């Protein structure tokens with residue numbers, strides 16, 4: 043029988059995970075009941091009295107439920123590309139139990155009303171906990187500070203603020219935002235892109251852009267903003283988060299800032315851990331993304347930065363787009379790639395299977411640290427917590443020995459713009475539990491599993 047198969051029918055709120063390896067450690071039996079981890083005991087010592095569904099966990103790694111700091115769910119406004127329901131179902135399939143929903147929707151998530159709407163629809167869908175990100179500026183206009191406080195104090199309890207897709211390029215506005223969020227322990231997540239240095243840019247500026255004749259986007263456009271922002275964060279004593287860092291120079295800057303004691307965190311995407319700008323040679327817009335794919339030396343630097351803790355988290359930047367927006371010539375195509383259903387596999391492939399990280403490290407960069415940055419690591423719905431008795435049962439079971447070929451049209455996201463289509467990747471999410479309720483079993487979303 044395949045690992046992860048459910049062998050006994052029982053109620054849907056009690057699960058016995060038999061023989062799972064928490065973070066690759068000693069195999070144990072784990073009983074989930076009442077939304078929490080009720081018992082953990084040596085393998086083979088817990089038995090279902092018939093009222094729990096038994097999951098065969100042989101060969102599976104048990105991780106705390108994954109937390110994404112950077113997801114584009116597109117609702118409201120672009121439900122043709124993704125809805126909160128489809129995007130969160132895809133997230134559960136990818137092993138996530140919480141996602142931070144980016145603010146560049148239509149209307150923009152820049153008021154308490156819009157963030158509460160997104161939060162509420164996410165809760166009704168029930169696949170993962172949706173934590174809305176609030177815009178820094180009104181309508182992402184880069185000029186007027188949005189009502190950060192009212193979003194923070196709304197039912198959505200916003201803690202992460204970002205104009206992602208656009209840079210908060212005005213230094214005085216960035217300073218004000220950094221100062222303002224301190225009042226509610228928030229963080230500004232900056233999309234580091236100096237707009238004047240990237241006008242018309244289509245891909246990384248370098249040898250490949252020169253050869254194929256696409257307008258280049260220099261590394262310095264990212265690095266100049268990061269350098270400025272870490273100094274601003276230091277000056278006002280606030281928390282800064284750097285979105286989708288992509289260059290070797292950016293890693294150096296964050297390393298320097300951390301060495302100085304500046305309160306900065308940074309994320310890297312799965313695609314920047316694996317893909318390079320060489321892929322642009324075919325002019326296939328699947329590989330068009332913001333920030334752009336960089337060079338092999340940059341890929342090496344971000345892997346090293348992730349392994350040594352300079353980069354704190356892996357965040358997907360899941361950016362679904364319709365066929366109309368992607369299946370066209372390069373210059374006309376939208377920037378962005380899907381990523382929720384491949385993130386864990388790409389991290390296993392680039393970091394675990396290469397010996398650079400352990401599963402304990404994976405839990406840190408894909409669960410506990412993103413939960414801490416988003417301030418969702420405490421309270422009854424805590425994410426990213428260790429798998430201990432009494433903790434919320436937010437759990438992802440992974441089969442690291444599985445190998446699969448990515449077929450974008452078979453994924454659960456409503457869009458097919460994965461850059462990994464046709465690639466063989468290791469690892470398979472076998473089951474996901476959100477507060478003890480299975481959202482994914484036997485590798486498939488549980489029908490009705492989203493509805494609470």
Ligand SMILES: NC(=O)N[C@@H](CC(=O)O)C(=O)O
Pocket residue numbers: 114146206207208233330331332333359361362377378379
């Ligand atoms: N990452 C992307 O390439 N696209 C993002 C926004 C952005 O960061 O540009 C999107 O919303 O599509």
